[in-house]
Amino acid sequence: xxxxxxxxxxxxDEKRVDWHDxxxxxxxxxxxxxxxNVKGWEELRNLGHGIKAHMLSNLDNYLIQFEENAKKNGVxxxxxxxxxxxxxxxxxxxxxxxxxxxxxxxxxxxxECHLNPFLEANDIEVxxxxxxxxxxxxxxxxxxxxxxxxxxxxxxxxxELFQEHLGTKPCDGDPQYLxxxxxxxxxxxxxxxxAAITGVNFAIAETGGFVVCTNEGNADMGAHLAPVHIAxxxxxxxxxxxxxxxxxLRLLARSATGQPITTYSSHFKKPRKGTKMHIIxxxxxxxxxxxxxxFRASLHCIRCGACMNTCPIYRRSGGHSxxxxxxxxxxxxxxxxxxLKKYSTLPFASTLCxxxxxxxxxxxxxxxxxxxxxxxxxxxxxxxxxKKQSMKAMGxxxxxxxxxxxxxxxxxxxxxxxxxxxxxxxxxxxxxxxDLPLGPKQSFDEWFKERENEKKS
Amino acid sequence: MKVGLFIPCYINQLYPQVGIAxxxxxxxxxxxxxxxxxxxxxxxxxANSGFEYESNGACxxxxxxxxxxxxxxxxxxxxxxxxxxxxxxxxxxxxVIKVRNNVYELCDFILNILKIxxxxxxxxxxxxxxxxxxxxxxxxxxxxxxxxxxQYSYIEELLQEVKGVELMPLSRTDECCGFxxxxxxxxxxxxxxxGKDKIQDHLDSGVEVITATDTSCLMHLEGLINRNKQPLxxxxxxxxxxxxx
Amino acid sequence: xxxxxQILEKxxxxxxxxxxxxxxDISLFEENxxxxxxxxxxxxxVGGNIVxxxxxxxxxxxxxxxxxxxxxxxxxLENTQSFNTINLATLHKPxxxxxLDLLVLExxxxxxxxxxxxxxxxxxxxxxxxxxxxxxxxxLSAKDIVPYMxxxxxxxxxxxxxxGVFIAGPSKTADIEQSLVIGAHGALSLTIFLKE
Ligand code: SF4
Numbered sequence: 001x002x003x004x005x006x007x008x009x010x011x012x013d014e015k016r017v018d019w020h021d022x023x024x025x026x027x028x029x030x031x032x033x034x035x036x037n038v039k040g041w042e043e044l045r046n047l048g049h050g051i052k053a054h055m056l057s058n059l060d061n062y063l064i065q066f067e068e069n070a071k072k073n074g075v076x077x078x079x080x081x082x083x084x085x086x087x088x089x090x091x092x093x094x095x096x097x098x099x100x101x102x103x104x105x106x107x108x109x110x111x112e113c114h115l116n117p118f119l120e121a122n123d124i125e126v127x128x129x130x131x132x133x134x135x136x137x138x139x140x141x142x143x144x145x146x147x148x149x150x151x152x153x154x155x156x157x158x159x160e161l162f163q164e165h166l167g168t169k170p171c172d173g174d175p176q177y178l179x180x181x182x183x184x185x186x187x188x189x190x191x192x193x194x195a196a197i198t199g200v201n202f203a204i205a206e207t208g209g210f211v212v213c214t215n216e217g218n219a220d221m222g223a224h225l226a227p228v229h230i231a232x233x234x235x236x237x238x239x240x241x242x243x244x245x246x247x248x249l250r251l252l253a254r255s256a257t258g259q260p261i262t263t264y265s266s267h268f269k270k271p272r273k274g275t276k277m278h279i280i281x282x283x284x285x286x287x288x289x290x291x292x293x294x295f296r297a298s299l300h301c302i303r304c305g306a307c308m309n310t311c312p313i314y315r316r317s318g319g320h321s322x323x324x325x326x327x328x329x330x331x332x333x334x335x336x337x338x339x340l341k342k343y344s345t346l347p348f349a350s351t352l353c354x355x356x357x358x359x360x361x362x363x364x365x366x367x368x369x370x371x372x373x374x375x376x377x378x379x380x381x382x383x384x385x386x387k388k389q390s391m392k393a394m395g396x397x398x399x400x401x402x403x404x405x406x407x408x409x410x411x412x413x414x415x416x417x418x419x420x421x422x423x424x425x426x427x428x429x430x431x432x433x434x435d436l437p438l439g440p441k442q443s444f445d446e447w448f449k450e451r452e453n454e455k456k457s
Numbered sequence: 458m459k460v461g462l463f464i465p466c467y468i469n470q471l472y473p474q475v476g477i478a479x480x481x482x483x484x485x486x487x488x489x490x491x492x493x494x495x496x497x498x499x500x501x502x503x504a505n506s507g508f509e510y511e512s513n514g515a516c517x518x519x520x521x522x523x524x525x526x527x528x529x530x531x532x533x534x535x536x537x538x539x540x541x542x543x544x545x546x547x548x549x550x551x552x553v554i555k556v557r558n559n560v561y562e563l564c565d566f567i568l569n570i571l572k573i574x575x576x577x578x579x580x581x582x583x584x585x586x587x588x589x590x591x592x593x594x595x596x597x598x599x600x601x602x603x604x605x606x607x608q609y610s611y612i613e614e615l616l617q618e619v620k621g622v623e624l625m626p627l628s629r630t631d632e633c634c635g636f637x638x639x640x641x642x643x644x645x646x647x648x649x650x651x652g653k654d655k656i657q658d659h660l661d662s663g664v665e666v667i668t669a670t671d672t673s674c675l676m677h678l679e680g681l682i683n684r685n686k687q688p689l690x691x692x693x694x695x696x697x698x699x700x701x702x
Numbered sequence: 703x704x705x706x707x708q709i710l711e712k713x714x715x716x717x718x719x720x721x722x723x724x725x726x727d728i729s730l731f732e733e734n735x736x737x738x739x740x741x742x743x744x745x746x747x748v749g750g751n752i753v754x755x756x757x758x759x760x761x762x763x764x765x766x767x768x769x770x771x772x773x774x775x776x777x778x779l780e781n782t783q784s785f786n787t788i789n790l791a792t793l794h795k796p797x798x799x800x801x802l803d804l805l806v807l808e809x810x811x812x813x814x815x816x817x818x819x820x821x822x823x824x825x826x827x828x829x830x831x832x833x834x835x836x837x838x839x840x841x842l843s844a845k846d847i848v849p850y851m852x853x854x855x856x857x858x859x860x861x862x863x864x865x866g867v868f869i870a871g872p873s874k875t876a877d878i879e880q881s882l883v884i885g886a887h888g889a890l891s892l893t894i895f896l897k898e
Contacts (some may be wrong), residue, residue, distance in 0.1 A: 008646035017650060023880050025629070032602060038815075040730040041605040050724035057721040060714040067706075073864075081705035131886060132877035148877065155879045175878040179886060186887060191797050217833045217873040217888025224830035225796055235713065240723060242859065246851040247726060249868075250815070260744055260816030261851075261870045264833075264888065267822075270864035272829055283709045291716035310603065312633045316650050349644060351637025351651075352505060354594035358603035371543075374507030391508040398466070398498040399514025408470040415471075429645040434652070434680030437471045444469040444476035448492055 002345040007317035021315040023151060028309040030258030031359070038254065047247045049363040052300035055238055056290060062205040062238045063281065069208025070279055073270045080282045083113035090115065090197070090230060091122050093278055097228045099124070099194035103186075105212070105219035106130040107199030108146050108303060109232050109282060112325045115197075126197075127189045129218035131182050138165045144319025146326060147256050147305035152318050186218070196222030200233035200279075201302070202248055206241045209269035210279070213252060213262040220266055229271065230278045235286050236299040248302060251361035255304040289337045294372045298333045300362040307356035307366055313349055322346060329356035333369040336377065344381045347373035408443055415439030460488050461526035463519075463560070465533045465672070466498035472672050478695040479532040479563060485699070486571060490530075493522040501539040505638045509546055516547045524552040528570065529560040532695045534592020534670040537562045542595060562670055563695055564611040565598055574618050580700040581621030585664030586612055587655070587678070588631040589671035598670065601631050612670055612694055619697060625662040632658075636677035652681045659689060666690045668697055728852050737814045737847045738896070744817030748871030749884050750892040758782060761806070761841060761895045768893065769804055769837055777806035778825060779841060796830040805835040810861075812847045813854045813868070819894065820854065822866030829865050833873075838889040840869070844898045 011017055035041050055062060067077045078093075080086035086109075094102065102119065104110065104126055116137070119126045128137045132149035136142060138161050143149030150158070155173030162168040162178055166185050171177045198219045203210040210231060212219045223229045239248065253259040271277035290296050308314045308328035319327035324335045324343060332346035347370045356366040378388075397403045416439040430436060442450075460483065464476040483490045499519055500512030519540065523529045531537050540560045547553060567573055588610070592598040599610030616622050635641070635651025642648075656678055659667050667689060669675050675691040682689050745752045753768075755761045758779045777785045785806070793799070811820040819840050821832055832838050848854050858866070873888030884890070 004644045004646070007644060011646040011650055014650070021654070026880060036605050038605070038731075039733045043727075043730045047724055047726060050722075054721045054723040057718050059717055060710045063710060063713070079706040079709055081709055085705060129887065130877070131875045135877065148880070150877055151880070153879075155881075158878050173879075175881040175883050178878055179875055179883040183885065183887060187800070190887070191800060215873065216875050216886035218886070220833040220867070221830070221887045224828075224833065235709065243726065243852070243855045246855045250851050253816075257876070259870075260747060261813075261818050261868060263748065263870050263873055265818070265868040267863075267866045272865070281709070283705070283712070287709060287712040287716050290713060293718065296718065312635065312651050313644070313647050316647050316654075348507070348640070349647075351590065351633050351635060351640050351648075353590035353633035353637070355590075355601075355603055355633070358594055358601055371505065374505070375509045376507075378507035379510070387506075388508075391503050391506060391511045395503055395508070395511030395514055398500065398503075398512070399518050401495040401497055401518070404466070404497040408466075412470055429642040430680070432645060433649040433684060434677065435683040436680065437676055439471065440473050442473060444464050444473035445494070447473055447477060448480075449494075 001323065003317070003321055003349040004345065006321035006323065007349070010318045010321055011316070017316050019154070020152065020318060024309045024315045027148070027257060028306070028359070031255055031306055031309065034254045034258035034260065038250070044247060044250055045361055045363050048251050048361055049300060051239060051244050051247060052362050053297070055240060056236070056296060056299055059235060059238065059290070062240060063235060065205040066203055066208055066238055069206070071208070073208045075208065075271065075277045075279055078278060078280045080280055080284070082284050086113045086232065086280060086282050086284065087115055087118040089280055091119065091124070093228070093230060094124055094195055097195060097276070099228060101189070101192055101194050102126045102197060103129050103189050103193040103222040103226065104197040105199065105214060105222055106133055106149070107197065107232055108326060109199060109234050110197065111143065112284065113282070127186070129186050129189065129222055130214070131179065131216060134182060134186065135161060142320070142325070144327065145305060145308055146303050152320065190221045190225050193222060193226045195228035195230060196226040197230045197232065198223055200231050200237050201252070202239050202245060203233055203237045204242050204245070205238055207269060209267055211245060212266050212268065213264065215263045217264055220264055223268070224272070227275045228278070229275065230280065231268070232280045232282060234282050234284070252302055252304055255306040255359070255361040285338050289334070292337065295333060295337060295369055297364050298330065298369060300364050301330050302362055304361055306359045306361065310355045310359045312353065312355070313351070317349070322349070329366045329370070330364070333366055333373060336373050340377065341381050344377045347377060405445065412439035412443065416441070458489065458527050459525070460490050461523045461529045462490050462492045463496060463499070463523065463529055463531040463536065464492070465531065465536045467676070468532065468672050471676070472693070475532055475672050475693040475695055478693065478699040482576070482695055482699040483530065486567070486573060486576070488571070491526065496522045499536040499539045501536060502638055504539065504543055509543070513547055516544055520547070520553050520556045523556050527559065528566065529556060530563055530566045531560065532563045532670070532693060533672065534562040534589050534596055534598055535673060538591040538595035562592055562596055562598060564615055564670060565596065568611050568614060574614060576615065576618065576698050578698050578700050579620035580697050580702055583623045583625050583663055583665045584616060584697070585625050585627060585659040585662060585667045586610070586616065587634060587667050587669040587674055588612070589669045589674045590633050592670045593631055615694070615698060621702070622697070625664045627658050627662055629658055634674045634678055636674045641677055648677070649681065652677050656681055656687060656689065660687065664689065666692055668692050668694050670694055726852060728850070731850055731852070735814050735849045737849060738844055740814040741812060741817060741847050744815065745871070745894055748817045749874060750817060750871040750894055752894045752896060755895040755897055764895070765804070765806065765839060772803035772837065774802050775804040776802065779806055779808055782806070790827050793828065796828050796834070799828065799830060799834050802831070802835045804837050804839065805831055806839040806841065807832065808841045810846050811854060811857055812842050813851055814847050815850050816870055818868040818870035820858070820866060820868055822861070822863035824861070824863055832867070832869060833888045835889055837891045837893070838869070838872070839893045839895065841895045842897065844896055
């Protein structure tokens with residue numbers, strides 16, 4: 001279904017839209033309060049952008065350097081060209097280690113690769129340990145936001161979900177109680193896990209180490225207890241040097257939630273004694289995106305979610321309306337690179353207001369890329385005949401002043417003289433909830449000519 | 458200094474009073490204004506819909522009409538932005554480059570080229586400023602809430618000098634109104650919801666008149682206000698700056 | 703190994719021309735922070751408690767007052783062996799730490815701008831310790847506070863560790879309707895003793 005269809009379904013419940021909008025606006029507001037207190041914030045964003053752009057321009061070499069150092073650290077490094085290979089690699093590692101129970105912390109990459117259903121099909125239990133992800137996992141949904149996966153669920157829905165699956169007592173949606181119960185439930189899972197899977201926020205070429213950021217401590221609880229740790233990363237997670245973390249860790253949490261830093265920024269380098277650490281480096285379309293000069297900056301993304309929180313459309317349509325792994329503005333420039341036809345409505349789910357680009361900590365020109373995807377989509381995917389023809393006609397009219405004058409006259413006459421019911425009738429989406437302007441008798445052109453004539457006489 | 462006036466297509470046809478206020482205002486300020494009669498549209502409606510390639514004719518026509526002026530002034534941040542940012546689809550001749558460099562939104566032109574702040578206007582109402590996105594984040598006609606740095610706003614600087622104007626604060630200073638060109642139609646539900654929320658913010662703040670640098674946003678808001686019979690008026694900034702009430 | 707070479711080849715042919723790596727000019731961010739004041743403020747922002755102390759004895763004394771009910775305890779402070787109720791040397795697997803109530807660790811680096819404290823393999827004999835414990839206590843000298851993350855990484859470049867973590871406050875979540883709950887999967891509380 002198109003974004004606009006799903007969005008209009010979401011909008012049937014206006015109270016819920018208001019609630020969703022306010023919850024996310026609150027996060028955007030916290031971000032503002034936080035970043036406006038950082039001296040040199042814009043310079044920091046420039047650095048974030050510059051380091052990522054440089055990284056992409058030398059990515060193959062940095063990957064090789066990273067691999068070399070990681071191996072020296074005693075980490076096993078694997079490469080996956082696509083989701084299928086990624087999933088297979090993981091299952092192979094798990095089988096090798098006889099691992100049947102897995103705890104997984106947040107990783108949009110494993111979402112993208114649909115790892116969970118694949119593991120389950122292989123008789124492996126996988127538990128998402130981030131509270132928000134656990135909530136959507138129990139609800140058999142996908143995350144609706146990359147930082148706040150369950151932002152679309154209210155406390156009462158979580159209450160009911162936990163009663164059903166975790167046997168909790170009814171609590172009128174008390175977040176404190178529900179979080180406490182989740183803590184107990186997941187502690188058991190951490191203690192009994194055979195392997196832990198985590199994402200990677202930053203992988204440092206210089207040291208072969210990688211950093212994972214969480215607030216809940218779930219990545220650490222998993223990785224430091226289980227005998228096997230598998231970390232999955234997209235190729236673009238590389239940064240050249242450790243000192244660059246100084247830039248990115250300052251940007252990330254402030255942009256995401258307004259916190260000055262996440263509770264835990266864990267720097268993994270070597271496996272702990274007697275355990276194994278694997279890193280899976282995944283392409284899955286990224287090198288393809290790298291080949292597109294107009295769109296390659298989308299690979300700068302550090303997954304802070306700020307563009308979602310700020311997007312007036314995202315806030316009012318919900319993450320699921322994008323029907324993609326990564327929703328919101330950044331998702332709308334990434335997804336078409338993967339499947340132009342399937343995601344062809346996403347770049348149009350924007351007013352091009354530009355807020356996303358200004359909020360982005362690594363200065364991705366998101367709204368310009370949305371505009372550019374539009375130009376490609378109209379050429380490369382089938383367009384409604386009417387839309388195409390009307391655009392063509394418009395192009396001709398605007399190229400030709402005399403035609404423009406005639407068409408304008410007819411339009412104004414219709415607005416003035418046709419009954420409202422006709423003007424605002426069905427096929428006209430404008431008129432469903434809005435009035436059209438009253439057509440004036442005289443256009444500006446006509447007024448101007450009249451004035452000129454009066455001046456002369 | 459020869460100034461060419463560009464009146465966007467929808468203003469020409471649907472809101473001529475905005476064009477009239479603009480030309481009267483500029484003439485009051487002793488600007489030598491020319492209005493080339495062959496102008497139509499900057500090409501934005503097609504381009505933003507993804508049909509940039511159908512807008513070449515409109516772009517060329519624009520340049521043809523305005524190439525001989527020192528400045529091109531328009532009561533639309535959005536159109537000025539489009540010419541500046543997206544006219545890379547036609548060959549970059551000297552004329553094209555000149556036109557792109559010299560196109561100005563009205564407030565920007567008055568404040569930064571004419572260097573006039575007090576226009577002698579008076580308008581005794583409570584005003585809510587809608588900061589149209591393309592002017593704000595495209596042309597940087599003011600600071601936006603996302604970016605850290607000095608706070609400024611051209612439209613508010615001019616309004617502050619208008620006698621009787623009371624500028625009302627909004628809870629969300631620069632959220633988009635939801636117009637977005639064809640977005641208003643293709644994403645009708647969200648567009649309407651955004652507009653409603655925007656209007657509510659103005660109502661909550663006690664605004665009597667909403668103004669902006671772009672008539673397109675105002676047309677969208679006005680459509681909702683009229684349909685819902687709300688106690689608000691919309692006026693383009695040129696109309697306020699040209700008032701003497 | 704998988705598709706290593708194929709991926710690298712594709713990247714090599716698709717990447718743009720080499721762009722410069724920008725330099726980090728720290729002076730852009732300097733604002734003469736009062737380090738102790740800023741650090742204290744940020745610790746509170748991230749949900750931690752901060753207490754001043756003058757000696758390790760003083761700290762242990764205060765801890766026993768703050769956490770009178772804790773049974774299973776471990777500290778890596780000098781001269782605090784009598785405080786410890788467990789012996790890490792005899793620990794079989796990290797899972798046995800599940801009932802740890804209180805952990806006291808000394809740290810050598812903290813960051814004023816965000817209230818975070820660096821803890822690494824050098825201080826923690828078992829990695830899961832600061833996460834699995836119910837209540838975490840970190841001890842810090844005021845002189846070890848640096849203003850920004852940039853200076854922190856400067857210091858870290860000489861402190862090699864196999865694992866290390868910046869900890870800012872107790873574990874927390876806001877995943878249920880954006881209401882902040884302190885105490886997610888990691889420590890339920892964080893207390894910092896600052897030695898001036
Ligand atoms: S595109 Fe920018 S703002 Fe959006 S999630 Fe990525 S880094 Fe954050």
